[in-house]
Amino acid sequence: MMQFSDWDILRNLLLAARWTLLLSLIAFTGGGLVGLCLTLARSLRNPLISGFIKAYVELFQGTPLLMQLFLAFFGLSLIGIDVDPWTAAGLSLTLFSSAFLHEIWRGCIDALPKGQWEACRTLGLSYLQTMRYVILPQALRIAIAPTVGFSVQIVKGTALASIIGFVELTKAGTMLNNATFQPFKVFAMVAVLYFIICYPLSLFAKHLENKTHVTR
Amino acid sequence: MSLVSIDQIHKYYGENHVLKGVDLKVAPGEVVSIIGRSGSxxxxxxxxxxxxxxxxQGAIVVDSQAVEDDEYKLRLLSRSVGMVFQNFNLFPHMTAGENVMLAPKLVLGQDSKTSRAHAQELLEKVGLGDKFDAYPNNxxxxxxxxxxxxxxLAMSPKVLLCDEITSALDPELVGEVLKVLEQLKAEGMTLILVTHEMNFARDVGDTVVFMHQGxxxxxxxxxxxxxxxxxSELQSFISAVL
Structure with a gap:
């Protein structure tokens, strides 16, 4: 039987951490793009569109991410669409993040005084001009800190993808534990690696929060 | 010919009947002060x-354009009607100059040089020629x-609506704003003000409209x-505020 040194364990975990990072990046970028589209669509204030988006958000916020992963992975194959763990994980994390990011950003837009919209309207600006020049620049400023903060949730959320056989940090930890029977050591290393990824993000979010508080 | 003509308008917020058949005619160059208790x-x-x-219900016509609930028509109307708000509603991420330049650039398609010169001129007119690059918070x-x-003013409106524009100001700052309004009146601008400044309404305004219960x-x-x-309602209102 093969022996695993501590370095072997760490090396394998580090290799797997790449996929955690990549999956997080996909979920954040994909979720950001979808979330942005949802946010812009919602601000049109069309009751039909808003109702649909509301239901979408409720669906993804009101069910566990794990169930969403199961449904994407097993559910889609049941109806004949064969998905690999990468696609299933990327897709469900993207949808999950888009719902939360949309809620964060909508809150940031709603936080701006109604008078900003009214001022634009009385000056004759169109909806798109109002968004582009007045609303979004201000909303972005307050959105940065909570958005970076949410990225920490995404990184930790990727751990659930291990359940559907996606080999990222957590899955690699489980596999190494099966081979070494040293759960405490292996999972402590896993935890430390997550912390190393997430802590800088938290610090960055905090830094941004302080910064946006002092400026205007 | 009136610049603003309001004919028997009714307005409801749900069950709440807030305007009950209001008529008002405003001639070009007239300064109209609308006074009354809150909720009137x-x-x-x-x-x-x-x-x-x-x-x-009813009809409002401003500068020969009917005011209707239509996005495009309202944008056209906004070139004739300017509005100043109680809480200023300046764009906080832009300098004073950029605030003034924005709409002429976007809506009228003025180039940067023209709009900048015009903005500088307007800021000088309101006594803030040296504040072009200052942010509203400063x-x-x-x-x-x-x-x-x-x-x-940058949109060259024919009528300027002022919604309690001195109510959010410290008392010692009210005068500088009213002075600008006086100057505008002297230049022939049509002003419709909702105001609590009774002295201003009496001394500078041409017409007073007292509103009560819609x-x-x-x-x-x-x-x-x-x-x-x-x-008797106006008597008691005046004795309460003057």
Whole structure:
């Protein structure tokens, strides 16, 4: 039987951490793009569109991410669409993040005084001009800190993808534990690696929060 | 010919009947002060004139354009009607100059040089020629309100609506804003003000409109209205505020 040194364990975990990072990046970028589209669509204030988006958000916020992963992975194959763990994980994390990011950003837009919209309207600006020049620049400023903060949730959320056989940090930890029977050591290393990824993000979010508080 | 003509408008917020058949004619160059207790419908009336609030019955015509609940028409209307708000509503991420330049650039398609020169001119006119690059947060309330006036004037409106524009100001800053309004009147600008500044309404305004319970209760030349109020409601209002 093969022996695993501590370095072997760490090396394998580090290799797997790449996929955690990549999956997080996909979920954040994909979720950001979808979330942005949802946010812009919602601000049109069309009751039909808003109702649909509301239901979408409720669906993804009101069910566990794990169930969403199961449904994407097993559910889609049941109806004949064969998905690999990468696609299933990327897709469900993207949808999950888009719902939360949309809620964060909508809150940031709603936080701006109604008078900003009214001022634009009385000056004759169109909806798109109002968004582009007045609303979004201000909303972005307050959105940065909570958005970076949410990225920490995404990184930790990727751990659930291990359940559907996606080999990222957590899955690699489980596999190494099966081979070494040293759960405490292996999972402590896993935890430390997550912390190393997430802590800088938290610090960055905090830094941004302080910064946006002092400026205007 | 009136510049603003309001004919029997009714406005409801749900069950709440806030404007009950209001008539008002404003001639070019006239300064009209709308006074009344809070809840009398005076701000709502003002906001109906530029379409910020929709009304359910009656008609408003400004500068020969009907005020209707139609996005495109309201944008056209916004070139004739300027508005200044109680809380300034300046764009906080832009300098005073950029605030003034934004709409002429985007809506009228002015190039940067023209709009910049015009903005500088307008800021000088309101006494803030040296504040072009200042951000709103670094300006006093009175200065911010004067920037807001300059921003409205940049679209060369025919009538300027002022919604309690001195109410959010410290008392010592009210004068500088009223002075700008006096100057605008002297230049022939048509002004419709919802105001609590009774002295200003009496001394500078041409016409006073006293609103009560969603109706124009009493109206007339400002000196007459203040000297001899006809209705008991206006008498008690004037004695309460003066």
């Amino acid at each position: 419908g005076k701000s709502t009336l003002l906001r109906c004139i530029n379409g910020l609030e929709a009304y359910q 300006l006093s309330g009175g200065q911010q309100q004067r920037v807001a006036i300059a921003r409205s 109706k124009v209760w009493e109206t007339g030349p400002s000196d007459e209205v203040f000297a001899s109020p006809q209705t």
